[in-house]
Amino acid sequence: MATPAKVLVVDDEQNIRLTLSALLGRAGHAVTVAASGEEAVALFERQPFDLMLVDLQMPGMNGIQVVEALRAGGHDTAVIVLTGHGSLDTAIAAMHQGIFDYLLKTSDPEQIVERVAAGLEDRARRQRQSALISAIGAAAQELAGGAPAPATIGELNRPPAPAPQHPGERQITIGQLQLDTWHQTATLGGRSLNLTPTEFRLLLCLAEHAGQMLAYTQLVRCAQGYEASDLEAGELIKPHIHHLRQKLEPDPSAPRYLLNVRGKGYILQID
Secondary structure: OOOOOEEEEEOOOHHHHHHHHHHHHHOOOEEEEEOOHHHHHHHHHHOOOOEEEEEOOOOOOOHHHHHHHHHHOOOOOEEEEEEOHHHHHHHHHHHHHOOOEEEEOOOOHHHHHHHHHHHHHHHHHHHHHHHHHHHHHHHHHHHOOOOOOOOOHHHHHOOOOOOOOOOOOOEEEEOOEEEEOOOOEEEEOOEEEOOOHHHHHHHHHHHHOOOOOEEHHHHHHHHHOOOOOHHHHHHHHHHHHHHHHHHHOOOOOOOOOEEEEOOOEEEEOOO
16 A cells, blocks of 8 residues: 655645645545644654645745745655635745645635645656666766677667557647647757646647637636636736746747737747
8 A cells, every 4th residue: 555645734724724634634645734834844844745735825934935945955845835816916926936836725625636646746756757867877877987788680670669658648749849748748849848737738728729829718727727817817827928938939038939919818839
């Protein structure tokens, strides 16, 4: 039996702590709660956590400050920020702190469980990549002193093994842009793009409708799964578009690929 994931719920409202603790406990996670940012930081000094759900607005140390303290301490905990409708503007600042995602406190319980599972999987994937890089580095050091054994004629003539297929695997190509929906990776002109999960979902939504304008509300619904007003959706999407342009565009100040339809939405156009 797999070891339950260690999840920390940080919120100054007792009913939120109790509700999330019960919900995630039923989902099979080992849940710890903290009533303040200061208490959360103290808990991290005693034990690691796989994922943290943290309220954005709290008295004293707020959610962003908690995340900053975690990163400063070297913790690779996956983070989901919790926010209320009244703090959507402030939630944008959390996007710059390397969090996995954020959720409205009014989100459906099923969606919360799904996003927690996705956050844990994303952390596990990053840990596997890190371990693989370390293993490759160690192997390279071992081989540095000797030449590799020559390949046999049979090995040279053997056709490459087919790549394994996964259910739901899909490759999307738009000009120089390639998206791998299974591995959630993207390349542009052969250059790997280091995208966050939210950025990848947003780019995928745009790629699936390349050449067409997607309204702010459509992008929020597609990439985040939320319903928001035009004004709220525009404010939520703009920071992600800004970061995508930094990673996609040759000159982010003069976009060629991610085009803005003023006051309405965005179009992806890649040759």
